[in-house]
Amino acid sequence: xxxxxxxxxxxxxxxxxxxxxxxxxxxxxxxxxxxxxxxxxxxxxxxxxxxxxxxxxxxxxxxxxxxxxxxxxxxxxxxxxxxxxxxxxxxxxxxxxxxxxxxxxxxxxxx
Amino acid sequence: xxxxxxxxxxxxxxxxxxxxxxxxxxxxxxxxxxxxxxxxxxxxxxxxxxxxxxxxxxxxxxxxxxxxxxxxxxxxxxxxxxxxxxxxxxxxxxxxxxxxxxxxxxxxxxxx
Numbered sequence: 197x198x199x200x201x202x203x204x205x206x207x208x209x210x211x212x213x214x215x216x217x218x219x220x221x222x223x224x225x226x227x228x229x230x231x232x233x234x235x236x237x238x239x240x241x242x243x244x245x246x247x248x249x250x251x252x253x254x255x256x257x258x259x260x261x262x263x264x265x266x267x268x269x270x271x272x273x274x275x276x277x278x279x280x281x282x283x284x285x286x287x288x289x290x291x292x293x294x295x296x297x298x299x300x301x302x303x304x305x306x307x
Numbered sequence: 308x309x310x311x312x313x314x315x316x317x318x319x320x321x322x323x324x325x326x327x328x329x330x331x332x333x334x335x336x337x338x339x340x341x342x343x344x345x346x347x348x349x350x351x352x353x354x355x356x357x358x359x360x361x362x363x364x365x366x367x368x369x370x371x372x373x374x375x376x377x378x379x380x381x382x383x384x385x386x387x388x389x390x391x392x393x394x395x396x397x398x399x400x401x402x403x404x405x406x407x408x409x410x411x412x413x414x415x416x417x418x419x
Binding site: 229238239241244252287294295296297298299300301 | 339341349350351352353356396400406407408409410411412
């Protein structure tokens with residue numbers, strides 16, 4: 197298995213633009229998580245899907261953030277409009293029961 | 308919800324010394340405690356985990372201990388090597404379909 201695959205690896209965008217981050221979980225895993233990592237706040241859970249259904253989105257900062265999981269092999273995290281304070285590394289992770297496997301992350305820079 | 312505190316935030320040791328990182332958690336329902344290692348610019352990777360039905364688990368130079376009464380768990384690394392230098396995260400969850408809550412991380416620096 198290739199592991200959790202995220203794209204793009206790096207994204208630089210201008211404030212106000214729409215940003216879409218993508219994730220392909222490990223085949224057979226039924227849970228998918230989006231985390232944001234910054235120096236100040238560490239690893240923050242944004243949203244959690246189980247069997248493609250959003251279970252907990254209480255970590256989504258505000259309405260500018262949205263996430264979808266249309267099928268078991270694909271998820272997106274969208275930021276519209278993006279702001280400089282959204283700059284961070286965004287990780288996707290998947291699991292079957294315990295023990296997440298993280299993707300390589302997307303480093304987002306909003307200028 | 309769960310709250311995980313991790314100490315210290317930075318730890319510097321000499322090669323060959325031992326390193327200990329400690330975490331406390333708040334939710335008595337938590338029963339799964341993994342540790343992740345994150346090298347600079349890389350993804351967090353699971354290095355060892357422990358469940359609440361055991362008090363200690365070892366894997367070569369790494370060991371974890373769990374005290375459910377006190378709600379704390381620790382990572383022990385013996386005979387540290389420069390390649391152990393990384394950020395280490397502890398986490399806790401109620402096993403099954405609960406999310407992991409992570410500590411803020413410990414930056415471990417092993418000097419040759």
